[in-house]
Amino acid sequence: MSLARRIEEYLKKLLAEQQVIEIQRNELAEVFECVPSQINYVLSTRFTPLQGYFVESRRGEGGYIRIAKIAWNLWPHYSLKEIYQEMESGLSQREAEGILKRFFEEGLITEREYKLLVMIIDRETLFLGLPERDLLRAKIMQAVLTGLCREDY
Structure with a gap:
């Protein structure tokens, strides 16, 4: 380690x-x-x-x-705009995996969902050069965050 x-x-x-x-x-x-x-x-x-x-x-x-x-019940609602703004410039694989890990730790996604999402945002899966890859990863993570914040799911 x-x-x-x-x-x-x-x-x-x-x-x-x-x-x-x-x-x-x-x-x-x-x-x-x-x-x-x-x-x-x-x-x-x-x-x-x-x-x-x-x-x-x-x-x-x-x-x-x-x-x-940051308590999860405050995090997505209180600073959603901030989180989105930070994501707009792109997300590295490490940053995105850190966010997904936090979602898993907070019980917002299952272990299976965590592993699937990590595979989806992997640099080998996205198969683009930089900065396009980090921008696409950010868009995917914005969609995940939006889905987690929706009450009708």
């Missing part, structure tokens, strides 16, 4: 116990024997608003990182 994945799993385990966690970037870097910029990388790629997280960071001595898991 990669270092980034181990850090992600560790933070998600803490978030499973609490809705909000506060950590020291340097202390976390020491635990994983890495540089603080590795922690920043994990936060910026795996804990985004699009994936259902708010990250607040304060640098300097005594600085901290606060990560909050």
Whole structure:
């Protein structure tokens, strides 16, 4: 398992116990024997608003990182416009898979639906060059989000 994945799993385990966690970037870097910029990388790629997280960071001595898991009942309705706007510029495979994983974790889609959707958005399936591939993936994810928000399904 990669270092980034181990850090992600560790933070998600803490978030499973609490809705909000506060950590020291340097202390976390020491635990994983890495540089603080590795922690920043994990936060910026795996804990985004699009994936259902708010990250607040304060640098300097005594600085901290606060990560909050956005409650699903607030996430799609409160920031649907924001989510759509972020998707308009395209979604990487990693970003889209992160969103789908969150849908699965929240019980919004089944494991089977999760696996099918991951196959649908895969770069090999879409078989386009960039940036068209990321734009198509974003359109697919917008359709998934719309379907999840509809009450008549």
